[in-house]
Amino acid sequence: MGQKVNPVAFRTGTFLPWKSRWYADDKTYKKYLIEDITLRRALMNKLKLAGVTSIEIERLPKSMVVTMTVSRPGVVIGRGGSGIEEIKKFIIDMLGKTKTLKSDNMKIDLRVNEVKDPELSSYLVATRIVSDLERRMPHRRVIAKTIERVMQSGALGVKIVLAGRIGGAEISRTEKYHKGSIPSQTLREIIDYAQVPALLKRGYVGIKVYIHKKSE
Numbered sequence: 001m002g003q004k005v006n007p008v009a010f011r012t013g014t015f016l017p018w019k020s021r022w023y024a025d026d027k028t029y030k031k032y033l034i035e036d037i038t039l040r041r042a043l044m045n046k047l048k049l050a051g052v053t054s055i056e057i058e059r060l061p062k063s064m065v066v067t068m069t070v071s072r073p074g075v076v077i078g079r080g081g082s083g084i085e086e087i088k089k090f091i092i093d094m095l096g097k098t099k100t101l102k103s104d105n106m107k108i109d110l111r112v113n114e115v116k117d118p119e120l121s122s123y124l125v126a127t128r129i130v131s132d133l134e135r136r137m138p139h140r141r142v143i144a145k146t147i148e149r150v151m152q153s154g155a156l157g158v159k160i161v162l163a164g165r166i167g168g169a170e171i172s173r174t175e176k177y178h179k180g181s182i183p184s185q186t187l188r189e190i191i192d193y194a195q196v197p198a199l200l201k202r203g204y205v206g207i208k209v210y211i212h213k214k215s216e
Helices: 008-010 028-047 073-077 078-097 122-134 140-153
Strands: 052-060 065-070 105-116 157-164 173-180 190-200 203-211
Touching: 008 190, 028 052, 028 065, 028 078, 052 122, 065 073, 065 078, 073 078, 073 105, 078 173, 122 140, 122 190, 122 203, 140 157, 140 173
Parallel strands: 065 105
Antiparallel strands: 052 065, 157 173, 157 203, 190 203
């Protein structure tokens, strides 16, 4: 794996499952793909407070299974399951807008998984770095504290890459921070990866987080 290869995409299909699982012919493939992208983006924004990390979509002949991995499942479920019903209505409304499926006959099955350790989730770590940088905290201090927390949680290694006008500099640059081991070409190793942009006063700064986890 080179520096520009997504570690998740590199392992998808061999060691990691696909995030969208369904079959479609040439006519409906594009519609299903756009629908999945739109639905996933909408749910990520809607469930931001719940600490959502990933959304998997599986299409069956008469139903759709949506699996959400979040750090705070109570926020998603709500009192007496009211949150689940609200999300189901939200998904059905979106399916009705796209008109690719008949929402009246579509059965939505929602499944909520809890993140075991939020400090080992690359997406949650990256979003925390984004919030700290947007509050104008010094980036080196933020990165140092983040690496320390991740390593104390049991990670074998962590790498954080910042790219852009870091600290409001006139010329954009790339800074890399790492601790421990991040094997780049060993497929059997578990590398959690996330990429999140931070909108700062002088422009966007891209943040990439690599976390090397222990195999279960």
